[in-house]
Amino acid sequence: MEKYRVEGAPPTIHYIPDFITEFEEQSLMKQIQNAPKPKWTQLSRRRLQNWGGLPHPKGMIAESLPEWLTKSVDKVAQLELFGGNKPNHVLINEYLPGQGIMAHTDGPLFYPTVTTITCGSHTLLDFFTPRTDDELDVRSDQTENKSCDSAREPVVSLLLEPRSLVIVQDEMYNKMLHSIAERGFDEISSDKKIANLHLCSETYAQKGSCERGTRYSLTIRHVPKTKKLPAWFKV
Template structure:
């Protein structure tokens, strides 16, 4: 059995059949030592690298995605090795390699509104969670012209050090979000990946949030080595 076969079997073992295609959830994808390294590196990043938003702050590595094309930049070695660790699982097609990392920092009580990753990216999103858990909520995209209040369909518990992979129907036809709250309640009915989690949880268990840092590793198909006028 070669290395590719072993990794492919691990990948298939962690696909979640209870939700639309597709979710792959791998607990303890990175070690505690690797998690500490990531957090230390991110905390030492110069302030100009951070973009401060109203509900979180973030860093872009590899460039800043734009409809006219992302001006490709080198990803630093400490981060590139985690990009490679994800890529080695053959998550992306053979002709596609991840070339962008979005780092988000969420303090307790912070979150993000329902959204999709959109057409700037190859339709596969992979996320490593560090520092704290969170719950990722999913809503079916509204395809009608009528204004509708999104209805929560299900949630995923993202443990620290885990890897989440989303693609296919969940990428194209669903929105995902993180609620702005300080703690989360486990639900046997709504939390669909409990059987794949690294720890055991009980129904209605309360989980207090800490500061979470996520590494969203994706492929931007349209890139350029030339500086473009991106203002319009």
């Protein structure tokens, strides 16, 4: 794992390019796109799916992950990132070109490690220092998104390529906000504080300006507090 550590960012980020194959990527996107309509939660400017249950402060009612997700989840589990636990929840976000997500933290419902597989299109993930404790408490992976303050400069950014895995832990999980700006193009250059550019394909740096397509993010996490459905509910 050490060779995948992003040295130009506060502790701790790892970035693994080509974590899944093109075949796996296409298979995942097909399954995501063909998911039953009730699995989609429609927000104002994006939509998402929850698999494994719906995280809740009182405990997530655990559900089995579908077979088409288990290969990717098992692959992440092999990295042993969740304190001896296996990831049990997958949040899938769909981002159309021009869509993003407000600056937020993932919060205490999850083990303090977040892993995300990117499928389809690249994006830039920006990290910010919170201005207040209240801002640090903002959660947005289940709520409506708003544009991040465009006047703020990110402390660091990451280029997330298709088929890559990014792992966020420690200070970067607990003390930093992360967001995706709402834009259709990204400027990729070494002076943009893109800390993992040396781990990425040279194709992006050579292009300079890269157009976004539709991106699917698979955020794979462990929810420590779970509960089972009561017996009467299953009847």
